[in-house]
């Protein structure tokens with residue numbers, strides 16, 4: 001038989017990892033809900049055409065990274081590579097436009113991209129996602145930026161800052177793209193093959209090329225900030241004014257563009273000190289054109305997505321502690337068939353009383369059972385033998401201090417309930 005292994009780029013989240021996951025999930029959900037975001041759960045797969053339309057053909061995600069398959073009915077479906085397209089699809093389909101605007105939604109769950117696996121980056125990874133739909137006020141952009149930054153700060157991340165840009169709108173961006181293309185035509189011999197291809201398919205992406213030879217060309221390239229229309233320029237200026245007002249550090253980065261066609265105006269990344277130097281931990285931006293691209297009414301939107309695996313990787317590397325998960329506080333040890341029957345009854349009574357119990361299975365010596373009690377991390381071990389049973393008592397050992405007391409079986413449930421629920 002072959003030894004089965006998990007697919008490349010996937011992760012088994014083992015029990016000992018779960019306290020991190022529970023803590024990060026609870027923390028992100030608490031901050032989102034406190035700010036008025038409501039949870040939405042969407043299918044993990046959608047029509048392939050939703051992502052082709054919403055993310056854009058010619059992007060790496062759509063061209064190279066999607067898990068696409070035909071179902072038995074011949075429909076082309078894709079495991080979601082991100083949340084936004086699905087959230088906007090659901091907003092349109094469920095008529096959320098008639099609700100009070102804006103509609104604030106958050107999601108948490110897996111997304112799938114066929115990428116080269118690396119530390120903290122998986123082909124199935126878990127995202128926390130927030131969207132504000134139905135408002136173009138720059139304070140909506142500010143809100144998602146601050147919230148996600150506070151998520152990281154609350155988890156122990158240090159030196160948080162933003163990288164910020166505006167990618168304009170359908171009125172001003174095409175003019176800029178023409179200027180950018182004309183500039184690149186003069187430097188076409190100096191740039192890499194990828195950039196020559198990008199110029200035809202997705203020209204803005206030349207700005208985030210990582211090839212050494214392209215860096216001087218990028219540095220001297222025309223900047224979109226100089227080509228914004230009045231509306232985009234005002235929007236961007238207001239957002240920066242708010243960030244200045246709050247003294248939140250940010251860096252203008254004219255190279256910051258998104259591989260997603262529907263992004264308009266604000267685009268940002270959150271930077272933080274992680275494992276080593278400051279680096280991007282998540283990104284987001286505005287997508288005022290998306291709802292219309294998906295056949296819905298014009299609906300402005302802004303959102304952000306953060307990867308949970310990377311958050312947890314950094315928390316562990318930095319030794320950030322998380323609270324333990326609920327666990328049994330009482331171990332029930334027994335010697336002899338009568339005592340065993342009694343502990344089965346006791347376990348049931350304790351559980352009904354809200355006391356977490358680890359009941360010893362099988363028939364083993366007392367020493368072996370107490371060794372197990374130590375390993376399970378319980379506070380109390382209850383020991384019941386035939387002799388104790390005949391006197392109607394049980395021995396209770398405090399596993400931390402080691403002292404033992406005898407408690408009458410009639411009082412035992414209440415006695416343990418009081419001590420395990422301070």
Ligand SMILES: [Zn+2]
Nearest residue numbers: 169172229232
């Ligand atoms: Zn514009």
Ligand SMILES: [Zn+2]
Nearest residue numbers: 192195209214
């Ligand atoms: Zn290049």
